[in-house]
Amino acid sequence: MELARQKLIYFSPTQTTQKVLAAIAEGTGIGQTDQVDLTLPPAETLGKNEISQELAIIGAPVYSGRVALTAANRLLQIKGNGTPAVLIVVYGNRAFEDALIELRDIATEAGFVPIAAAAFIGEHSFATVNKPVANGRPDTDDLGTARVFGVDVQKKLAQLQALDSGTPLQVPGNTPYKDRKPGGGISPNTLEETCTLCGTCADVCPTGAITVSENVETNKDLCILCCACIKNCPSGARVMEEPVMLKITDWLHTEFSARREPEMFL
Ligand SMILES: Cc1cc2nc3c(=O)[nH]c(=O)nc-3n(C[C@H](O)[C@H](O)[C@H](O)COP(=O)(O)O)c2cc1C
Ligand code: SF4
Ligand code: SF4
Structure with missing residues (x-):
């Protein structure tokens, strides 16, 4: 299967997801790259965004072991039209739990055919200079890994005669997914x-x-x-x-500072 265009579709408030997707896109070597940035509020009024005859690279951050809810809601407004999709979750060095399987299911519901997936690490949203958690990631090594993953995706695409929407891509995670943490009531x-x-x-x-x-x-x-x-x-x-948030950052810094590496599922 040969595709001349690729589309990066992402929600990325602190840009780590966006950086990983850009590096994967470099790796595929597909000439024309467009972006559908779902991060800012007008995304809610996007309506059905038509995607076809291209490779979709879809990325979202992990919030409490799930796809960030705002990302999930915005991704479901896109219409995949049987387009092959690469699915990326980016997490803050703790765990991605059920986020990748959830992203696979969201993409499938939106009409994409997942062909590859990966979990990358990004600087934790809650990290600070004094309490670092994966600060500066994705770093040069991560972006190199992302580019090589893009090359591998392109190889897989080249070998595909047709898309098999009957067999779901195997990724880690459980269904039913873990419960979302109730939010609201606090902010910076x-x-x-x-x-x-x-x-x-x-x-x-x-x-x-x-x-x-x-x-x-x-x-x-x-x-x-x-x-x-x-x-x-x-x-x-x-x-x-907020004391509760400062406590979480302390916990993340103490328990999840040991470097984790990206995982790929092809
Ligand atoms: C509300 C919230 C919950 C999060 N939950 C997790 C989590 O469960 N596991 C984890 O490793 N990182 C978690 N993170 C960190 C983000 O997944 C990580 O920082 C990611 O790189 C952010 O992506 P972005 O830069 O594209 O916004 C959380 C961040 C936020 C804001
Ligand atoms: S106010 Fe809340 S949602 Fe808005 S940018 Fe700040 S942390 Fe994010
Ligand atoms: S808090 Fe004040 S200085 Fe900081 S970005 Fe907002 S308006 Fe600008």
Whole structure:
């Protein structure tokens, strides 16, 4: 099977997923690459996005061992039309649990035919300079692995005569999936003395939870704790102060600092 185009479809608030997908796309060597970025709120009104006669590389972060819910909802708005798909989850060095099997099922429901999958590691959303968890990942080694994976995907595609939608791609994970953690009610705070009201945090928020006028207001019920506002604030004025979140970051730093490596399923 020869394809002249590929489409990167992703939700990636802190850009680690997007970086992994870009490296895989380099590896496939397929000439024309387009992007469907589902990260920002207008994605909700995308409607049915037609994909066909191309390779889809679909990526989402792992939130509590599942595909981030916002990503799942936005991915289901895309129409796969029997397109071959490579499925990528990116997790913060703890575990990806049921996220990859869930992404396979979401992609299949959306009409894609999964042909390969992988779990990569990205800097944990909750990590800080003082409490690092996979900080700086995906790093050069990860991106090299992603490119080689892209080469292998292209080899698999070349060998495929036809797509077999009858046999699901085998990936780790359990069904029923683990329960999602109930969220809501907490969000990062803004340090008024350092905030310049530049508006960047509102621009990068995937759920439109932030409004900037005379001060920065956050709708805690919309916040998915993705930490994009914290990681993109140019003045360091967005901070996580919630004791429960600080405890989680401590735990991740203590228990999950040992380097994990990407896993591929072809
Ligand atoms: C709410 C939330 C839950 C998360 N749960 C997990 C998890 O269960 N396991 C894990 O290893 N990383 C977890 N992470 C970390 C992200 O999967 C990781 O940082 C990923 O690289 C973020 O992707 P992005 O940069 O594309 O946004 C979680 C992050 C958030 C915000
Ligand atoms: S990005 Fe930072 S400095 Fe800019 S408005 Fe938001 S909190 Fe303030
Ligand atoms: S307010 Fe919440 S959802 Fe919006 S960018 Fe910040 S952490 Fe993410």
